[in-house]
Amino acid sequence: MINKLLILIAVTVTFVNIPAYAQTRDVTITRQWARASIGTMRPTAAYLTITNNGKDAVILDRIKTKIAAMAHIHNSTTNAKGISSMAPAGEIRIEPNQSVTLQPSGLHIMLMDLQRPLIKGDSFELTLIFENGQHITTDVPVLAISARGPKE
Amino acid sequence: MKFSNLQKFLWALVAIAVIGLSGAAFWQKRPDTNPMIYSPPALVADFSLTDHNGNLRTDEDFTGKWLLVFFGFTNCPDICPTSLSEIAVVMDDLQEKASAVQPLFITIDPKRDTPEVLAEYVTLFHPAILGLSGSLEQIEQTGKSFKIFYEKLQQDQAPDGYTMSHSSSLFLFDSNGHFVRSFAYGTQASKIVEDIKSRL
Numbered sequence: 001m002i003n004k005l006l007i008l009i010a011v012t013v014t015f016v017n018i019p020a021y022a023q024t025r026d027v028t029i030t031r032q033w034a035r036a037s038i039g040t041m042r043p044t045a046a047y048l049t050i051t052n053n054g055k056d057a058v059i060l061d062r063i064k065t066k067i068a069a070m071a072h073i074h075n076s077t078t079n080a081k082g083i084s085s086m087a088p089a090g091e092i093r094i095e096p097n098q099s100v101t102l103q104p105s106g107l108h109i110m111l112m113d114l115q116r117p118l119i120k121g122d123s124f125e126l127t128l129i130f131e132n133g134q135h136i137t138t139d140v141p142v143l144a145i146s147a148r149g150p151k152e
Numbered sequence: 153m154k155f156s157n158l159q160k161f162l163w164a165l166v167a168i169a170v171i172g173l174s175g176a177a178f179w180q181k182r183p184d185t186n187p188m189i190y191s192p193p194a195l196v197a198d199f200s201l202t203d204h205n206g207n208l209r210t211d212e213d214f215t216g217k218w219l220l221v222f223f224g225f226t227n228c229p230d231i232c233p234t235s236l237s238e239i240a241v242v243m244d245d246l247q248e249k250a251s252a253v254q255p256l257f258i259t260i261d262p263k264r265d266t267p268e269v270l271a272e273y274v275t276l277f278h279p280a281i282l283g284l285s286g287s288l289e290q291i292e293q294t295g296k297s298f299k300i301f302y303e304k305l306q307q308d309q310a311p312d313g314y315t316m317s318h319s320s321s322l323f324l325f326d327s328n329g330h331f332v333r334s335f336a337y338g339t340q341a342s343k344i345v346e347d348i349k350s351r352l
């Protein structure tokens with residue numbers, strides 16, 4: 001009898017806790033990858049998709065990774081005259097049920113001041129910190145310098 | 153109505169004047185419609201640079217080959233690798249026709265992109281791609297002949313405190329060195345392959 005009660009309690013607690021756990025997973029990271037670097041002297045880029053499944057908009061505050069002393073979100077643009085440049089992207093805000101995709105020729109995480117080379121086949125941890133205090137750490141695979149997108 | 157000889161002569165003069173004036177008007181209007189007259193001087197591949205193997209190369213060295221030219225710099229982590237990867241796919245997909253095409257990557261940041269730097273960079277994308285560098289003046293001359301734009305942008309957080317903005321189109325030249333067309337940045341490799349194959 002007591003055993004049955006304990007099981008009931010355990011099951012209840014587990015199910016009650018699942019939504020609480022899911023709430024911390026309101027924001028998900030998918031399709032993450034980084035481009036291999038040449039040594040540590042030149043910057044490289046990482047890409048990913050941020051999806052907001054929560055009820056409130058989230059704003060990306062900063063990015064931390066041990067592989068680069070500086071990791072900033074940049075945006076590449078090409079104007080009507082065919083001139084390309086890149087600049088800090090400004091605020092990255094993701095509305096509920098929306099996602100933001102960082103991909104070649106647009107938004108990218110510019111990895112600067114590399115602490116070690118990014119070698120194809122390796123991976124590294126990258127943490128996205130949101131203004132609401134949420135931290136999401138993801139493992140980013142390093143693809144060839146000539147890669148054009150995440151591995152399907 | 154009967155015209156005297158003098159009147160006939162005068163009418164003839166009027167007719168000539170009218171024809172002459174309309175002709176002049178026509179000629180004045182022409183430049184708008186005729187691209188031969190007002191189009192900017194043609195873009196030419198005129199360069200003398202050092203390739204990534206340390207050899208001096210001029211445009212004449214490539215006579216007989218089609219040229220696919222891209223300008224960029226190796227500190228560019230997004231636009232340039234994307235374009236070079238695209239060129240690599242183009243070269244692979246041209247298959248047996250690839251030998252007719254020479255892809256060139258010309259740096260617009262020669263201070264950092266020495267031939268040695270280019271050697272370890274371009275070869276990571278495709279063995280056929282040749283990197284070209286030179287002095288600041290040589291690159292400036294090359295840029296003028298290709299009519300491209302590039303500019304240093306100060307950016308405190310960037311390596312060495314600057315990044316570059318630059319023309320990111322691909323330029324195609326035929327085997328006689330005549331400019332054929334450009335492909336806007338982001339043109340799919342398959343479209344480029346199709347276009348080049350139709351010309352070879």
Ligand SMILES: [Cu+2]
Nearest residue numbers: 074086110230
């Ligand atoms: Cu960038």
